[in-house]
Amino acid sequence: MNKKVKKIITLGIWEDNAIFRQILGICSALAVTNLMMNSLVMGLGLMFVTAFSELTVSLIRQFTPKHIRMMVQTLIISAYVIIVDIFLKAYYPSISEALGPYVGLIITNCIIMGRCESFAQKNPPLYSFLDGLASGAGYAIILMLIAFVRELLGFGSLFGYPVLGDAWVSWTLMIMPPGAFFMLAIVIWISKNIFKENSEQGGAKS
Template sequence: MKKQVSLSKEYLKGIWENNPILIQLLGLCPTLAVTVSAINGLAMGLAATFVLVMSSLLISSIRKIIPGQVRIASFIVIIATFVTIVDLVMKAKFPDLSKALGPFIPLIVVNCVILGRQEAFASKNNPGRALLDALGMGSGFTLALIVLGSIREIIGSRTIFSFQVLPDQFEPWLIMILPAGAFLTLGLLLGLANMFTDRKKRIEHESILAHYKRVGRVELAEQIEVK
């Protein structure tokens, strides 16, 4: 039987260890398309998080009565229901944001982050863990979108959340608010994420080696060092 991780780790894994964008490379279509500004990234992230949380809670609660043959179709219907709620609320309360995000709010229905978590986690775990998993994945998704949108907005428009942060003397890089800027910025963020992950693994590896050498397990340390 697989050992369950702690509740705190259930949430935190989505923020970095299994970040949907930076680690799993999921949901890249809206990531590249809507992050011309920080507010767009925040709005898209919150919308996706709401759908993810509500869908995970409902699917986890009724997981035992959903027939296996129609589980994917059932997941899509449930997800589509919450996406419709988000879409209508945004059009009524935040029309400018709704217009800026365009078709990417309705397309949350087929976002692989959301559908993937239903299949991989919510349909196999209790509502409490499903909620923490959804919140963690949603938080990681939202943070990545905000960071990406902030970088592009600052360099491309001199602003962040519509507040000017760079002086008028700075010439905006218009490429940053174009599709090419999205690919460039995401590529740099992925490179930094990989560097950080590799560094963390190397430090852990060196720590294990030092421990075995300290306790006199030289042969085992040499085997690990070879690997």
């Protein structure tokens, strides 16, 4: 595998993971992670939107006047999000219903704009597309991880299938917003310890 490709993938999924390294896109990470199915669809939706937005931004980057690039990016991102929304409504109405307004809110996800701005503006289309997929995957994986714990403890089920049996007393706290905050904090805490050396060298200081 090409070295640059490998780098993009490891950066997107692990070293520069949008959620626990860049602390981006956490609003939706808090909102939709009470069920694994919702998180999966949200993650896939975000991968699609990020990848294609980056591809498009990268394709037209030479023609885009620098000072209106934000407007252009927002337009591109919204267009793809609406496509995802229409697709879900037409083919998976039950999931579309479960996600409610959160699909539309992918537009406001900072990951997409962040990647368009920092990567797609400077890199060729194919790499940008790949970077979008990798960043989206990093987001999706963390969402699934949080949802796994929240759904398991909050409903005693995974993907809607009961796994813990009737004797399990659900922790209502886990499916309420505080549950999301606790889980996200734990994920960030653990990652902070894993990446300790890096941040002491000044790598991820804000």
